[in-house]
Amino acid sequence: MRAVAALCLVVGLAVPALGWAQEDKPAEFPEKLEIGISTDEIAISSDFRGADLTIFGAIEGYDPSLLAQSKYDIVVALEGPKDNNTVRVKERIFGIWVNRRSMTFELVPESYSLSSTRDVETIAAPPVLNGVGVGIQHIRLSPVGYLGDGSNLTEFRDAFRRLKESGGFYQRDPGGVQFISASLFKATVKLPANVPNGTHVVRAHLFRDGVFIAEKALPLRVMKTGIEQMISNAAYNQSFAYGAFSVMLAVLTGWLASVVFRKD
Amino acid sequence: MTVYLPIAELSVNIFIILGMGAAVGFLSGMFGVGGGFLITPLLIFYNIPPVVAVATGANQVVASSISGALSHFRRGTLDVKLGTVLLVGGLAGATVGIWIFSLLRSLGQLDLVISLLYVVLLGTVGTLMLLESIRALRRAAANQPVSLRRPGQHNWVHRLPLKMRFKKSKIYLSVIPVVGLGFGIGILTSIMGVGGGFIMVPAMIYLLRIPTNVVVGTSLFQIIFVTAYTTVVQATTNYSVDIVLAFILMVAGVIGAQYGVRVGQKLRGEQLRALLALLVLAVGARLAVDLVVTPEDIYSIVSEGVYR
Numbered sequence: 076m077r078a079v080a081a082l083c084l085v086v087g088l089a090v091p092a093l094g095w096a097q098e099d100k101p102a103e104f105p106e107k108l109e110i111g112i113s114t115d116e117i118a119i120s121s122d123f124r125g126a127d128l129t130i131f132g133a134i135e136g137y138d139p140s141l142l143a144q145s146k147y148d149i150v151v152a153l154e155g156p157k158d159n160n161t162v163r164v165k166e167r168i169f170g171i172w173v174n175r176r177s178m179t180f181e182l183v184p185e186s187y188s189l190s191s192t193r194d195v196e197t198i199a200a201p202p203v204l205n206g207v208g209v210g211i212q213h214i215r216l217s218p219v220g221y222l223g224d225g226s227n228l229t230e231f232r233d234a235f236r237r238l239k240e241s242g243g244f245y246q247r248d249p250g251g252v253q254f255i256s257a258s259l260f261k262a263t264v265k266l267p268a269n270v271p272n273g274t275h276v277v278r279a280h281l282f283r284d285g286v287f288i289a290e291k292a293l294p295l296r297v298m299k300t301g302i303e304q305m306i307s308n309a310a311y312n313q314s315f316a317y318g319a320f321s322v323m324l325a326v327l328t329g330w331l332a333s334v335v336f337r338k339d
Numbered sequence: 340m341t342v343y344l345p346i347a348e349l350s351v352n353i354f355i356i357l358g359m360g361a362a363v364g365f366l367s368g369m370f371g372v373g374g375g376f377l378i379t380p381l382l383i384f385y386n387i388p389p390v391v392a393v394a395t396g397a398n399q400v401v402a403s404s405i406s407g408a409l410s411h412f413r414r415g416t417l418d419v420k421l422g423t424v425l426l427v428g429g430l431a432g433a434t435v436g437i438w439i440f441s442l443l444r445s446l447g448q449l450d451l452v453i454s455l456l457y458v459v460l461l462g463t464v465g466t467l468m469l470l471e472s473i474r475a476l477r478r479a480a481a482n483q484p485v486s487l488r489r490p491g492q493h494n495w496v497h498r499l500p501l502k503m504r505f506k507k508s509k510i511y512l513s514v515i516p517v518v519g520l521g522f523g524i525g526i527l528t529s530i531m532g533v534g535g536g537f538i539m540v541p542a543m544i545y546l547l548r549i550p551t552n553v554v555v556g557t558s559l560f561q562i563i564f565v566t567a568y569t570t571v572v573q574a575t576t577n578y579s580v581d582i583v584l585a586f587i588l589m590v591a592g593v594i595g596a597q598y599g600v601r602v603g604q605k606l607r608g609e610q611l612r613a614l615l616a617l618l619v620l621a622v623g624a625r626l627a628v629d630l631v632v633t634p635e636d637i638y639s640i641v642s643e644g645v646y647r
Contacts, residue, residue: 122343159643163447171455171630172637174447185642234638269348303583307345310578318574321398321582322567325589329405332593336406 104288105136108281110151110262116296117266123299125268128153132279132291134258141283142257148191148198148282149252150209151262153295155186155244156273159219162231162238178231179219185271186244187211188264190251199285207287209280211236211245243267272299346581347391353587355385360399360591367403367592368599369606370615371555373534373562375400376464378588380457380622387584389450393440394573394580395588396532400566402589403596404534404559411556418507418553421517422560425539428518429565432525437572440530444577447641454626456531461623464537469616475609496546508553516547521561529569534562 110132117128130151134142141147160183166175191198195210204213216232239245244267252262262279274296281289299307309317342353359381367374375396382392411417443449499513520542524535539558543549549557574580603611 161641161643163639165634165637172634173451177447235640238638238640303343303345306582310346310574314575314578315571318571318580321574321580321585322401322570324586325398325401326405328589328593329402333406333409336597
């Protein structure tokens with residue numbers, strides 16, 4: 076508690092020195108965002124059923140009067156490792172459902188967990204959110220090698236977001252960010268049960284009255300542990316040895332059975 | 340009790356997988372079939388991704404064919420030379436099959452093609468078996484002696500060039516149909532995860548006129564090597580062999596097969612074959628229904644896994 080008080084004191088002292096004279100220059104804001112997590116690596120086992128990750132942060136150089144009017148909004152996102160994702164849609168051909176059209180989105184996060192002071196859509200106008208790329212509705216979804224007229228772009232983007240949300244990969248918690256003192260906040264983001272292995276990024280955004288003013292990112296390595304992950308790593312990284320071992324295991328099982336159950 | 344399948348990336352009830360393996364093993368022991376053509380669709384019904392079901396099925400067939408091949412080898416009812424010629428075709432077929440498999444996967448048509456092939460295969464095999472067992476039942480009812488069909492000794496196959504002498508089988512046969520048969524079976528192994536014995540055995544007997552006593556052992560010989568090869572190639576190109584799933588299936592399968600053999604020796608064949616035929620048809624029908632019924636969601640996402 077003493078540390079928090081000390082931090083607040085420091086932050087409070089910093090304000091008059093910095094001032095808010097640069098209001099007209101959108102690129103230069105006095106406010107800075109600081110965040111911290113207790114670890115930069117989490118190990119999870121295969122029976123992981125989801126957990127909350129708490130991130131602490133502070134706004135530095137804030138304007139006390141704006142803070143008192145709740146003009147500051149914070150959005151914290153945990154972005155999973157990125158990969159190309161293909162969305163396919165089935166159509167009926169001679170009575171059978173067949174994948175027909177598809178669209179591949181370039182390097183989208185496999186998982187995305189969002190936590191904010193209030194519903195992201197009310198924090199800033201859609202063009203602002205699109206520009207920052209924050210919010211499930213505003214993540215950059217750019218198609219690979221796409222030359223169409225854009226008529227079905229919305230269809231595939233909507234399907235992508237819907238499937239990611241229903242699968243639990245994309246989550247949002249409006250109200251997951253809470254101020255615990257004047258400028259100190261606590262954000263709770265959910266790690267989904269099927270959280271992908273790899274380097275995630277915790278990205279915090281600060282908005283002032285609908286204007287994006289500061290951002291801070293921290294990497295977070297999610298490492299799956301246990302025998303299942305060892306098997307999975309072997310399958311991907313030493314695939315030949317893995318395949319050969321699978322065959323050996325089968326030969327051994329079959330041979331053992333013929334020895335054990337031999338009648339003569 | 341649930342167990343996590345690291346490659347299929349889902350948790351399953353271990354007893355359901357054990358039950359599937361044991362049931363299919365039991366049937367395969369009873370009827371002397373490999374069982375790959377039942378395991379793969381059952382896994383698909385249990386929400387295992389078809390990519391994983393097929394590759395893992397091939398791995399499981401290795402185990403279920405080994406003990407059979409060993410006993411044929413001991414009894415001397417295995418023609419290694421003939422098996423090797425079949426194998427040459429089989430390995431080539433499996434290589435082409437894996438290429439088709441990967442191509443279909445990248446086009447997003449793999450699941451559909453696997454299901455379609457199974458519907459055709461199970462429908463055909465099931466119908467033929469059912470008709471055959473009904474005929475046998477009628478004959479038994481009419482008290483006619485069951486006569487082994489013995490059609491003419493030669494057909495077009497025996498006029499092909501590149502003949503080779505297979506001493507163990509006591510035949511002099513062109514290698515073209517043998518390699519061709521192996522090739523076709525190899526493609527089926529890699530795309531469908533089956534050993535292919537249920538096609539190879541009748542083809543060897545009726546088309547190639549290979550003596551019945553060496554047919555089963557020789558086909559098992561080729562199946563072991565082709566499925567082993569397919570397992571390794573699937574593991575290196577599609578990363579889709581789930582060793583945990585395969586191991587549970589093979590342990591349950593080899594045990595189930597032992598009991599199946601014992602039960603099969605005591606019971607009458609015709610009714611059993613009719614039952615198996617109905618089961619095969621039911622599995623095929625279920626797959627066919629899944630193709631036609633409107634899916635819950637017509638959209639689907641696949642991650643490319645390029646940065647894995």
